[in-house]
Amino acid sequence: MHFWAHLKTVNHHRNLVCKYCFRLGLYWQGLTHDLSKYSPQEFRVGVRCFQGDRSPNDAERREKGYSASWLHHKGRNKHHFEYWTDYALDGSGIAGVEMPKKYIAEMFCDRLAASKTYRGKDYCDEDPYKFFLKGKDRRLLIAPETSALLEAMLRKLRDEGEDAAFAYVKHDILGK
Numbered sequence: 001m002h003f004w005a006h007l008k009t010v011n012h013h014r015n016l017v018c019k020y021c022f023r024l025g026l027y028w029q030g031l032t033h034d035l036s037k038y039s040p041q042e043f044r045v046g047v048r049c050f051q052g053d054r055s056p057n058d059a060e061r062r063e064k065g066y067s068a069s070w071l072h073h074k075g076r077n078k079h080h081f082e083y084w085t086d087y088a089l090d091g092s093g094i095a096g097v098e099m100p101k102k103y104i105a106e107m108f109c110d111r112l113a114a115s116k117t118y119r120g121k122d123y124c125d126e127d128p129y130k131f132f133l134k135g136k137d138r139r140l141l142i143a144p145e146t147s148a149l150l151e152a153m154l155r156k157l158r159d160e161g162e163d164a165a166f167a168y169v170k171h172d173i174l175g176k
Helices: 003-023 027-032 040-048 056-064 068-074 101-122 127-136 144-160 162-173
Strands: 085-087 094-096
Touching (some): 003 027, 003 101, 003 162, 040 056, 040 068, 101 144, 101 162, 127 144
16 A cells, blocks of 8 residues: 555645646636545545556556546546537537636646656656657547647647746736
8 A cells, every 4th residue: 555655646746736827827726636636536546556657547447447536536627628528519429528728728737747746857848748649549539629729738848848838828828
């Protein structure tokens, strides 16, 4: 069991996201980011399946064929594109719904913080973009507009660094 290691990882990640959201003027989102990770449904899995270099949900998914912790988490946190799914208006099934920009900005902060948390001293500004590309072909349920905007944010981070990326998100995307 890895109670303290998991708690330290969650706290570190949340603190980074809070700092990044504050940089964008998203104070409430920073303060409330990922609070569901402390719920028994998510925290127990995090302790039992702790890996240190990636989400414990990956281990639960391999173990059970699905992750109950992830299903709980994505249904309560609007910064995950999986939260934003609904039946398509054309009747074709479930589809991604365009996310509000403030949640796409929080998703950007979340991906940056996750990369820094899991990569540690090996982190570089292209890591969140590389992670995005790795799963791009599997993201059937993300609205195209949402995907394009997140990709633009991550490219700005990769190409011009954190300061330029945060300025872009704050001024050009959020209009603050």
